Amino acid sequence: MTKNRLIRIRSYPAYGLILFVLMGFCGCSSSSENDQIRLRWRGKAAEGVDIPQSLTVGLPSDSVASLLKVRLVDSDPSVSILGDYSVESKTISFTPLIPFTRGLQYEVLLRNAPVGTFAVPAADPADAPELLGIFPSQDTLPENLLKIYLRFSQPMQEGKSADYVALISNNADTLKGAFLNLQPELWNEDRTVLTLWLDPGRIKRDLQPNRVLGNPLQRGVHYQLLVSSEWKNKLGASLPKTYDKSFVAGLRDSLSPVPAKWKIMVPSSGTRQSTKVEFNEPLDYSLLAESLSILDKNGRVVKGKWEIGEDEKAAHFKPLGSWQAGNYTLQVLTILEDLAGNNLNRPFDLDVTKKRAGLHSDEVIKVPFSVAD
């Protein structure tokens, strides 16, 4: 029997490092540890493979790269995988340019003759990602809604949102072209939060797409946003289910938020009570997290933690220390936007034929408040 065959798969989850498939050839079944082709793991990625020199007898160390090959089983036999070889005392290490892919089988060849194969196990369902939230949270959203955020528990595969996110209107039609197909997509640095833009050309008044097709969302229509269970994380594990969010499109919002009209629940002095700021309308989930700060009477930032609540219509600030009687300032970066992209300085689209009353260029807006004795 000359056919290579898979004889053993061993896993060492406790170490999290070694998992391999041992190959015998010529029907050998009495393999020792020294004959094993082992995958090299970095975290949960199979970043390389160690090939024992007992399998490559007669291979001169200066000819490794030219005579030894690692290839994908079931692919063009003449193509070997790109990567680097290094020769150590008893093994030859091969590190491909990208980690080996979960669920695929590979073959090692010496002078084009197979010496062994190895398989990379499919992603563990226990490593599956979750969709933690779809923002905005409200179930009534302005018809000129600009952005939707998806927040995942793990870094996801990029460039796939057009395949996996769908918007359905009135439980019937899938809306095509509602979201802008941006490449590269707008991910945060750790690839857990994706920003989707509804087509701004259709939201901007008077641009041709807006004139021809109107808003992506129509007032009074019910929508369902679906995020497919086929979406995988970086390791190749899929979401456990399809997620959905239902909402109805409401009135157009063409006005900038006005912090002076916000309500600040003033805490009592000497306490560490949370201060609550109510915005009268939901604001942008991602920008809120970084746009607010509270300054003391000397202009220093009060240390503490902000939490966004009530469907992004309010934020709570819990200070590390106690409130002192006296003057404080709520400072808001003017980049903060509402759900329709109107920031504190200017609305999303500005009618230049009208007077620009109330148009600012400040970087921050300050709202004073006092903590009583």
Add this chain to the structure above:
Amino acid sequence: MKKTYYLLAMACAGFLLLATTYRTTESKYGMVVGSPEIKSMTSLSFGPDGILFVGDSKSATVFAVDTKDGAMNEKAANVEIKDIDRKIAVLLGTEVQNISIQDIAVNPVSKSVYLAVQHSDGTPVLFKIEGEKITPVNTKSIAYSSVALNDVPSESDKDRRGNSLRVSAISDLGYADGKLMVSGLSGKEFNSTFRSIPFPFTNKQDQASLEIYHAAHGKYETLSPIRTFTTAEISGKKYLVASYTCTPLVLFPLDELKAGQHVKGRTVAEMGSGNQPIDIVTLTKGNESYLMMANSNRPVFKVDYKNIEKYQGSLTTPVEESFATAGVDFVSLPVTNVLHLAKLDDSRMVLLQRRSNGSLDLWTSSERYL
């Protein structure tokens, strides 16, 4: 004594001269040799002498990499590789659905085509096309320099200002007249950052952060992120020709793009809805020059620069109502589903196209498209 001083001065001068010479040969363009930590390759563009700019959206950094690919090639051969994504997937030991080609660029000196590929786990790989051969470009132990696009506010920075727009995605790169131009999108603010960064990069970056507005038919004015751009000379004046996420084609005089200025561009064409511009290049044939534009949901557009020139007179006035539905005339070429295009030489471009049979092919256009 005087003679001694004279000799000493000569020796110092000689030493300085040598030191300077050494510096320019060993660290061309202020580069150092090392292994740049490139986390993603989302945009490619060539600068002078085979310097490749790599836009890394993930770390919001642009790397300048010396490809050592600086031998002049006057007559570039046509490039044609069918099923290129499958071929690259096999070379990387994976399946085609696990890789994506992020961008292509042509070295204007050697005319070699470069491809940025990303694996589904985020690992980037740079390839060079030599004839039919697809070879990886080593990005370890190479001469490089880099520039970060985001200012990282420190914990104590109480005035985190809105003017340092955070780049989530580098949408395009371009090099002209000693400057690298970078357009970036933010994942948070609906805004555009467009930077003009002198190259070689210096420690003290003179970055021009621009706020760019464009008017829709003289009535509504919006901030808008630039998706792709090129530079072109129109009636003897240099312009930035930019296309937006909402598809209009907008012109900005290059000399007006200065730091801190509120620059208003002029919308010269709207090119359909539900569409994303992907790449723009300028090609020439004889005395005629054309703007070629690849789109996400439209065929490749060709715009005659002469038609753009005709609107020179109305640069500062609101766009006339007649532009509302058409703007500058453009021709749709019989080439659809082009994912990327790059200029090969004056009259040819390299296209990455998804054919109707599903095959992703890299091929070279001929003059018949002009």
